[in-house]
Amino acid sequence: MDAIAPSESLANCTVLLVEDTPALARTYKGFLRGEEYAVDHVETGGAAKEALKAGEHDLVLLDLRLPDIPGEDIMTWMRETGIDLPVIVITAQGSVGVAVEAMRAGAVDFLMKPFTEDRLIHSIRTHLDQSRFLKAAVRPAAAPAETPVKASPKAVAEQGERNFAGFIGDSVPMQAVYRLIRSASTSNATVFITGESGTGKEVCANAIHETSARKAKNFVPLNCAAIPGDLMESEIFGHVKGAFTGATSDKTGAAQLAHGGTLFLDEICEMSPHLQTKLLRFIQTGSFNPVGKPETVTVDTRFICATNRDPLEEVTAGRFREDLYYRLHVIPIEMPALRARDEDVMRIADGFLREYAAEEGKELASFSSGAREALLAYNWPGNVRQLQNIIRHAVVFGEGTEVTAAMLRAPIGHAAGQQSAPRAAPAAPQDQARSTQPAAGAPPDPNDLNALAAAIRPLDDVERDAIESAVAQCGGDVRKAAVFLGVSPATIYRKQKSWRENSS
DSSP: OOOOOOOSOOTTOEEEEEOSOHHHHHHHHHHTTTSSSEEEEESSHHHHHHHHHTTOOSEEEEESOOSSSOHHHHHHHHHHTTOOOOEEEEEOTTOHHHHHHHHHTTOSEEEESSOOHHHHHHHHHHHHHHHHHHHHHHSOOOOOOSSOOOOOHHHHHHHOOSEETTEEOOOHHHHHHHHHHHHHHTOOSOEEEEOOTTSOHHHHHHHHHHTSTTTTSOEEEEETTTSOHHHHHHHHHOBOTTSSTTOOSOBOOHHHHTTTSEEEEETGGGSOHHHHHHHHHHHHHSEEOOBTOOSOEEOOOEEEEEESSOHHHHHHTTSSOHHHHHHHTTEEEEOOOGGGSTTHHHHHHHHHHHHHHHHHTOOOOEEOHHHHHHHHHSOOTTHHHHHHHHHHHHHHHOOSSEEOHHHHHHHHHHHHHHHHTGGGOOOOGGGGGGOSSOSSSSOOOTTOHHHHHHHOOOHHHHHHHHHHHHHHHTTTOHHHHHHHHTSOHHHHHHHHHHHHHHHO
């Protein structure tokens, strides 16, 4: 088992374990015996509710199959009563669909029986740390002390960082990411990074490597979506001369190059099922066979992977191995979308402006108020990568000392126009009578239910029409449609699956 570095003190925290099987409860409490936080145990949903009403717990470890109340109902009750605690659910082997629904209902993580001590401890520590930080971030500031005291470096870090290991930004979502990176960097456990395209998943992986004890060795990134499937095995594991047509010399694979360091597998959900099997064996044993070589090679490699898809959806659809997912999903990190990062947009834009102005020899040094408003108002479906491209465009084609709204209008206006095009698609002829506004004349009588029913379409129908129209206009390319709609591809896949199930 990987050694787990201690978190900052969690001595004041208490975990509520809700498990009806005494033997399992003893096992889990045994796993946690050396932890700083306290563990309370109850066996039923009713007892869990009573315990949670007291407000003395910081995290819930919840078995979904209880004798009196389903675990999902307890989460619903917590949400309705305003009990805002992280919930880690425990599910039986093979219940991936249940786990997916639990995550949608608000669970922060799930543990599939049987799970390891390492997996349990990492999950609890990660989410206790994140929850405690987020609560501190929204707590009202205390009155200043009469005598100023110089803050220690640690205290400054606790208050928030503007720049961290390649990132720019000090929004609450990013401070939570920084905390998770620090926790992950002290361990050799695998990390699973999720988030939309352009949110900085590779930057996050590199930050974990650079702040870890492995930083003196190689960080080897590999994009599973950019390499043809028939070459992927050779790229990861290497090959010997003559192993296949075109193998004119020996090749050292990424796995061996990352010996002592970190192997980052980006877009992991694009990997073929055949190669997923070999990767699982490599992760379990630390050894592999280069293509065409019978001798086994053993390496010491830390694994980090990332995807812009919903990995649980990929598992449910059978495109990603369930056992591989559990093996990789030890420390989960979700990268926030740029639109959720508030003023970080301008901090990042300022950084790009300085960098590109210096590269291009331009005098551009600031943004006008109109430009700032345009940047802050935009939805950024392409996230930081899109912002980077737009600032570069403005620098290359702009003149003067200030970036104006007019300089941004072409790239942002074009992107915004593309993004909104699917949403503005006209309704089908049969739907015209049910559009959200009457075609002409006064709005319907608010007391005429028949008129209102004809004039106002259900939101589910409007959403489905918008998504189907966008996918159709993009030639069936769900990823492209997702960019223009400002959602993740996983959202569209999930909606499509739901529609198919409801129609069958």
